[in-house]
Structures are given as structure tokens and as C-alpha cells.
Amino acid sequence: IIDLYIVFAVVTALIQIAYVAVVGSFPFNSFLSGVLSCVGTAVLAVSLRIQVNKENKEFKDLPPERAFADFVLCNLVLHLVIMNFLG
Amino acid sequence: MDRNLGILVAALLLVASTCESAIFNPVSESHRSAASELLSSADGSFGSLEETYEALKTFEVLGIEKKPDIRTSACVSAVKILSSTSSALKDLFHALRVNGVLKCELNDQAFPGIGSKLKDSLNGASSLLDFYYSIGGLILIKDQTSEVDVHISDADRIFRSIKALSQSDGRWRLNSNNPESSNDAAGIALEALSGVISLASSEIDSSLIATLKNDISKLFDGVEKYDDGTCYFDEKLVDAHGHKGPLSASASIVRGITALAAVSSENLNLPGEKVLGLAKFFLGIGIPGSAKDLYYQIDALSCLESIRGSVPLILSLPATVLSVTKKDQLKVKVSTVLGSAAPPLSVKLMQIFVSGSKDASVIDQKLKFDPENSVHVLETLPTNVDVGNYIFSFEIIFDEPEHKNKYATGGRTRVPIHVTGVIKIDSAEIAILENDLGSVETQKKLDLPGESAVALSANHLQKLRLSFRLTTPSGQVFKPHQAFLKLKHDSGVEHIFVVANSGKKFEIILDFLGLVDKFFYLSGTYDLQLTVGDSVMENSFLQPLGHIELDLPEAPEKAARPPPQPVDMYSRYGPKAEISHIFRVPEKRPPRELSLAFFGLVILPFFGFLAGLFHLRANLKNFPKSIHATFAILFHLGIAAVLSLYALFWFKLDLFTTLKTLGLLGIFLMFVGHKTLSHLASTSAKLKTT
Numbered sequence: 001i002i003d004l005y006i007v008f009a010v011v012t013a014l015i016q017i018a019y020v021a022v023v024g025s026f027p028f029n030s031f032l033s034g035v036l037s038c039v040g041t042a043v044l045a046v047s048l049r050i051q052v053n054k055e056n057k058e059f060k061d062l063p064p065e066r067a068f069a070d071f072v073l074c075n076l077v078l079h080l081v082i083m084n085f086l087g
Numbered sequence: 088m089d090r091n092l093g094i095l096v097a098a099l100l101l102v103a104s105t106c107e108s109a110i111f112n113p114v115s116e117s118h119r120s121a122a123s124e125l126l127s128s129a130d131g132s133f134g135s136l137e138e139t140y141e142a143l144k145t146f147e148v149l150g151i152e153k154k155p156d157i158r159t160s161a162c163v164s165a166v167k168i169l170s171s172t173s174s175a176l177k178d179l180f181h182a183l184r185v186n187g188v189l190k191c192e193l194n195d196q197a198f199p200g201i202g203s204k205l206k207d208s209l210n211g212a213s214s215l216l217d218f219y220y221s222i223g224g225l226i227l228i229k230d231q232t233s234e235v236d237v238h239i240s241d242a243d244r245i246f247r248s249i250k251a252l253s254q255s256d257g258r259w260r261l262n263s264n265n266p267e268s269s270n271d272a273a274g275i276a277l278e279a280l281s282g283v284i285s286l287a288s289s290e291i292d293s294s295l296i297a298t299l300k301n302d303i304s305k306l307f308d309g310v311e312k313y314d315d316g317t318c319y320f321d322e323k324l325v326d327a328h329g330h331k332g333p334l335s336a337s338a339s340i341v342r343g344i345t346a347l348a349a350v351s352s353e354n355l356n357l358p359g360e361k362v363l364g365l366a367k368f369f370l371g372i373g374i375p376g377s378a379k380d381l382y383y384q385i386d387a388l389s390c391l392e393s394i395r396g397s398v399p400l401i402l403s404l405p406a407t408v409l410s411v412t413k414k415d416q417l418k419v420k421v422s423t424v425l426g427s428a429a430p431p432l433s434v435k436l437m438q439i440f441v442s443g444s445k446d447a448s449v450i451d452q453k454l455k456f457d458p459e460n461s462v463h464v465l466e467t468l469p470t471n472v473d474v475g476n477y478i479f480s481f482e483i484i485f486d487e488p489e490h491k492n493k494y495a496t497g498g499r500t501r502v503p504i505h506v507t508g509v510i511k512i513d514s515a516e517i518a519i520l521e522n523d524l525g526s527v528e529t530q531k532k533l534d535l536p537g538e539s540a541v542a543l544s545a546n547h548l549q550k551l552r553l554s555f556r557l558t559t560p561s562g563q564v565f566k567p568h569q570a571f572l573k574l575k576h577d578s579g580v581e582h583i584f585v586v587a588n589s590g591k592k593f594e595i596i597l598d599f600l601g602l603v604d605k606f607f608y609l610s611g612t613y614d615l616q617l618t619v620g621d622s623v624m625e626n627s628f629l630q631p632l633g634h635i636e637l638d639l640p641e642a643p644e645k646a647a648r649p650p651p652q653p654v655d656m657y658s659r660y661g662p663k664a665e666i667s668h669i670f671r672v673p674e675k676r677p678p679r680e681l682s683l684a685f686f687g688l689v690i691l692p693f694f695g696f697l698a699g700l701f702h703l704r705a706n707l708k709n710f711p712k713s714i715h716a717t718f719a720i721l722f723h724l725g726i727a728a729v730l731s732l733y734a735l736f737w738f739k740l741d742l743f744t745t746l747k748t749l750g751l752l753g754i755f756l757m758f759v760g761h762k763t764l765s766h767l768a769s770t771s772a773k774l775k776t777t
Binding site: 001004005007008011012015016018019022023024026027063064065066068069072076079080083084086 | 674675676677681682685688689691692693695696699700703705726729730733734736737742745749753760761764765767768771
């Protein structure tokens with residue numbers, strides 16, 4: 001599910017880049033915030049996947065709920081910044 | 088020989104005389120219009136009775152018609168005071184004066200009562216003003232009715248009482264307690280004493296009158312004088328209202344001596360020069376600015392008009408600027424101070440002095456009398472009178488010798504005359520000369536003051552010479568006040584040179600070699616302008632002559648820069664050019680349809696995500712049940728709330744409100760999230776262990 005989510009985020013970012021390639025980069029801040037929100041959420045999903053993966057020895061002691069809570073919190077902060085930057 | 092003697096005598100007279108010349112004009116229309124203006128009242132009254140009387144007297148002397156409403160309101164106040172038994176002495180006096188001028192309808196029975204009241208005040212009077220008002224009132228009653236006996240039996244005593252207040256310098260004190268004496272009080276005292284003399288039932292002791300003559304001559308000894316023959320009586324003290332000054336003091340004394348001269352059987356031997364000087368003083372103040380000052384002036388002049396023994400005659404000139412070119416005639420008018428006709432007399436022009444120098448010439452020419460306009464005319468000016476400033480000395484000679492005892496003319500009257508004329512300019516030429524040899528390279532004749540436009544060129548090794556001659560109408564060499572040559576460069580830098588005269592010619596030579604520095608090494612076209620002017624020159628001119636191309640060498644490094652020219656004020660401080668704001672060109676936006684299409688495209692991955700989830704058979708089996716479901720639901724709702732808060736933030740909220748709300752939501756979310764996730768964690772831990 002997480003992988004699917006990551007794919008979804010990345011595809012959305014790519015579509016936005018294609019849009020900018022077509023129409024130009026005005027307003028640039030909006031483009032950036034859109035792309036970075038997708039990329040950022042993809043990155044957070046990746047880190048969640050790493051932490052939740054039972055085969056990963058590094059995060060053996062970390063409960064997946066805790067990882068999920070971090071994922072939610074970081075996403076909320078990311079999206080606050082994104083909304084501010086969106087303009 | 089005769090001419091030399093004449094000049095010597097004239098020179099001696101010039102040294103001996105200390106009088107300057109001045110012009111005095113008798114009372115004219117401007118006084119009448121000033122009176123109408125100053126003495127106009129809105130409602131027909133002038134304030135107090137004293138002011139009303141002053142206004143009425145001024146109108147009477149100047150011959151101005153009174154308005155009927157003035158008469159009505161003045162009469163009402165006057166009659167009220169005269170009919171009342173408790174009126175003050177001063178008010179009675181002023182009311183009687185007003186009645187005397189207006190002849191109001193007063194009950195004849197009032198006069199005896201007023202008369203006896205005045206006599207009682209007179210008997211008990213101690214201060215000068217009490218004496219003045221009582222005696223003045225009695226005299227006014229005498230003029231207004233014959234039924235009341237106003238004669239005073241003990242005139243001698245009253246005379247001595249008033250005399251007791253006099254000082255040794257001819258001035259009077261107002262009462263015995265007040266040590267200050269004044270000229271104003273002296274005038275009042277003289278008027279009062281003249282009243283005593285006229286009201287005395289028996290002849291006053293002649294020795295007393297002789298002492299009075301003495302007092303008057305002492306008073307005149309203390310008169311102040313100006314250089315132009317004007318005399319006045321000054322006051323040492325000026326009261327708080329500022330009413331007492333030279334004008335009121337002099338007017339008071341004039342009233343006093345006029346009254347005394349009228350009642351005295353002998354001649355008072357008033358000094359004619361000083362009486363004329365007083366007349367000149369009153370005329371010399373022109374048109375006074377206040378009603379009171381106007382009254383003092385007019386009242387004093389009306390007294391001088393009829394003073395016994397030395398009526399001043401004023402010699403005035405309607406025009407003191409005469410043109411030799413236009414052949415103006417010198418006109419002289421002789422009249423009394425109020426402008427009335429003088430007795431038959433003739434005017435002689437005795438001498439002409441040149442202003443500012445010791446030259447004088449004796450003329451002794453009689454002016455012709457024009458009876459139609461009542462002026463004495465000098466048809467042609469003497470031949471030696473050229474343009475310039477002169478002082479003409481006139482003498483008045485009476486046709487009947489006995490008039491000399493009645494009128495005061497002041498001997499010789501000196502009047503400044505300004506003689507102008509058209510000045511001839513000839514032999515005007517401008518030339519460029521070679522420096523060393525002085526030979527003429529270019530020479531052009533100029534037609535001054537007409538138009539001329541010469542075009543010259545010169546370099547720094549040459550000189551410019553301008554010369555011309557100025558002649559007066561009578562052929563003399565003329566030296567004007569101003570003779571300037573101005574050179575103005577194209578850039579605005581100006582240089583002004585004074586054209587000096589040598590003998591008969593005016594000449595200026597500009598040596599460019601020496602002036603190169605002064606000209607700031609500026610080569611180019613210089614405009615030439617000649618200015619010749621004088622106050623006696625009727626054709627003063629400021630004439631552009633043309634231009635000169637100057638070729639000067641290059642300026643060395645250390646040379647002075649030309650001064651910055653004044654900026655055109657309008658260009659610096661005037662409105663500036665309008666700036667049209669160039670707005671930022673808005674960025675090119677993509678067409679709406681394209682944007683909407685991409686919007687649709689962006690939404691697609693989400694549906695793809697949902698489809699993927701469905702494909703992966705994602706489920707909610709692990710969703711907490713019963714009570715924990717609430718927390719789970721609240722957790723999801725909390726996340727949704729935060730996301731919708733973000734959406735609101737983008738639409739309309741500001742960051743601070745958002746952060747505040749986010750803080751609250753975050754706390755809630757933390758709580759429910761912790762609850763849900765800890766429940767899930769404990770559930771999965773239980774599963775692991777079992």
C-alpha cells in the first residue's frame with residue numbers, strides 16, 4: 001500500500017512538471033510547492049516503509065504505530081509549509 | 088561787474104539763509120474727501136458730544152453738507168444735557184458748542200438756568216479746565232441768546248486766578264496741585280483769558296494784558312522749528328491716550344492766540360514768521376489719518392485764516408516739474424491756508440539757485456497774473472535755466488502796503504523745481520581698433536536712441552571703442568546719472584562697464600587683451616546694450632546696439648569658471664513632465680482550458696491510487712472496535728480537520744489564526760492518536776505473544 005502511495009505521489013509530481021514544461025514556470029512558487037509536496041510526501045512514505053519493514057534490523061525495536069504517528073505528524077508539518085508557500 | 092556783484096550777494100544770502108526749500112499746499116479737495124471718509128458714522132452719531140462737535144466743526148470749515156440724521160441725533164443729546172439740571176460742567180460746555188453749530192430747538196427757559204450754573208462754577212473754579220468750561224459756556228450762551236446776562240463783575244479776580252497758574256516760560260499748569268506745565272494748557276488758558284476780557288463788565292487793567300503779551304512772546308520763544316521754516320509747539324508729556332502731542336498742543340495755542348487777538352484792542356505783535364511757520368506745520372502734515380487729528384488741523388487752520396494781524400499766506404505750485412522741451416510755464420498760486428483768495432498782490436521770482444552747488448543767479452522778474460485761474464504765471468523760463476534741479480526763490484509784494492500788517496508772507500519762499508528736457512545724442516559711433524597701433528579696423532555710425540543693429544567681430548588683440556555726445560536743449564554738455572555698456576554672452580554671462588566722459592565726449596574703450604580673464608575666456612557672440620539715463624532726461628533709453636563676435640584664446644587650467652547662470656525659475660520650480668507609470672506587464676497565463684485539463688490529469692493518479700488499493704484488496708479489518716473505534720474515528724476526523732484547516736488557510740485565513748487553531752487541533756490529535764495507536768500497538772503485541 002505504501003509503495004502504491006509512493007507511486008501515486010511521484011506520478012502527481014511528474015504531471016505537475018509536465019504542466020510547467022508546457023505553460024511556463026509562472027507562478028514559480030506554486031509549482032515548487034506542488035512538486036515539493038508530492039516529493040516530500042513520497043519521501044516520508046519511503047521512510048515509513050523503511051521503519052515498518054520487519055526485515056530491517058535497524059528499526060527492529062521501533063513499533064510501527066510509532067512510525068506511522070511520525071509519518072502523520074511530518075506530513076502535517078510538510079503540508080502546513082506547503083500551503084503557506086503555495087500563495 | 089553787475090553780474091559778479093549779483094552773484095556775490097546771492098552767495099552771501101545763500102550762506103546766511105538756513106531755510107531749506109519745501110512746498111506747502113493749502114487745504115484742498117483731498118481734505119474734504121478725507122473728512123467725509125473719516126467722519127462718516129453708521130447711525131448718525133459720533134460717540135460723545137465732544138466728538139460730535141469736532142466732526143460738525145470740521146464739516147463747517149470745509150464746507151461739507153451735514154447729513155440730516157447727524158443733526159437729529161446730535162440735537163437730541165445736546166438738548167437732553169442742556170435741559171437737565173444735573174449735567175456736568177464739561178458736558179454743558181460741549182452741548183452748548185453743538186447747539187451753537189446746529190441751532191437746535193431748545194427751550195429758551197433753559198438758558199438762564201445754565202447761565203447761572205456756569206457763573207456759580209466760575210466763582211468756585213480753581214482748576215484751569217473749570218475756568219475754561221465756565222467761561223467758554225458763558226461766551227457760547229452770549230452768542231446763542233441775548234436774554235441772559237453773561238457779564239462777569241469780578242473779571243480782574245478771575246483773570247488773576249487764571250494767570251496765577253502760568254509759568255515763567257509762558258506755559259500753564261492745569262491746577263495748582265499739578266506741577267507739570269504744558270503748551271496745551273497754555274492754549275486753553277489764553278482762550279479762557281480772552282473770554283474773560285470779552286465778558287468783563289468793566290475794562291480790565293491794561294497792565295494785566297501787557298503781562299499776557301509777555302507770556303505769548305515767551306511761549307513763542309519756546310517754539311520748535313524745522314529747517315524748512317515750519318514751527319510747532321511740542322509737548323513734553325504725552326498722556327496715555329496719545330492725544331496730547333505737537334498737533335494738539337500747537338492747535339490749542341493757535342486757538343488761544345486767535346481768540347486773544349480778536350478781543351484785544353491792541354496789536355499782540357505776533358511774530359509773523361512763526362505764525363506762518365505754524366500754518367506750514369498744519370499744512371505740512373498732509374491728510375491726517377484720524378478724525379481727531381483732522382479736527383485739530385482744520386480747526387487750527389480756520390483760526391489762522393482769520394487771525395488778527397498776521398494771516399498767513401501760502402505760496403504753492405500746482406506743478407514743480409517743468410519741461411524745457413515742451414516749454415512748460417511756471418505757475419504759482421497764492422492763497423490763504425483754507426484756499427481762499429489772497430488780497431491783490433504780485434509774485435516776483437527773485438533768484439534761482441542750482442541744487443547741490445553754490446551757483447545762483449538773480450532774476451527779479453515779476454510773474455504775470457491770470458485772474459481767470461488766479462495763478463501767477465512765468466511764461467518763459469529764464470534763458471540760463473537748463474535741465475536740472477533748481478531752487479526758485481519767490482517774493483510776495485502787496486499791491487496795498489497796509490496789507491503788510493495784516494498778512495504774513497515770510498519774506499522769500501524757496502521752492503524746489505525739477506526741470507527736465509529731451510537730451511540730444513549725436514556723434515555716436517562704435518569702432519574696432521587694432522591694439523598696438525590704435526588704427527581703426529571697423530567703424531560704424533550709430534543712430535541713438537533709435538534702432539541700430541551692428542555686427543562686429545574682434546579677437547583678443549583688438550579693442551572696442553564706443554563714443555557719443557550728449558547735449559542739453561540749451562546746448563550744454565550733459566552728464567547723466569547712468570551711462571552703461573553691457574556685453575551679454577549667449578550663455579547668459581553679463582559684463583557691465585561704465586561709460587566715462589572726458590570733456591565734451593562720452594567714450595569707452597574695451598581692451599580685450601586685458602579683459603580676457605574677466606570674460607572667463609568665453610568666446611562667442613556677445614550682445615551689446617547701451618543704457619543712458621537721468622531723472623531730468625525725458626528720453627532716457629536702454630538700447631540694444633547689435634552684437635560682437637569675440638574670439639578669445641582657450642582658457643588655461645587655473646582660469647575662473649564663469650558664474651552659474653540663474654536657472655529659469657519656472658523650469659526648476661514649475662511643474663515637471665508627467666511620468667507615465669509603466670506597469671509590470673502581467674505574465675502570460677496559459678489558457679484556462681489547458682489549466683483545467685491538467686487539473687483533471689493531476690486528479691487522475693489519485694483515482695489510480697484508489698484503484699490500486701482496491702486491486703490490492705486493502706481493507707479496514709484492523710480497524711479498532713467498540714470504544715476504541717471512537718478514538719480511531721476521531722483520529723481520522725482530526726487529520727481531516729487539519730487538512731481542511733490548511734485549505735481554509737489557503738483561501739482566507741492568515742498564518743496566526745491557522746497556527747493557533749492548528750495548535751489546538753494538534754493537541755487533540757495527539758491525544759486521540761496516542762490513544763488509537765497505543766491500542767493498536769497493544770493489540771498487535773498481544774497477537775505476537777499468543
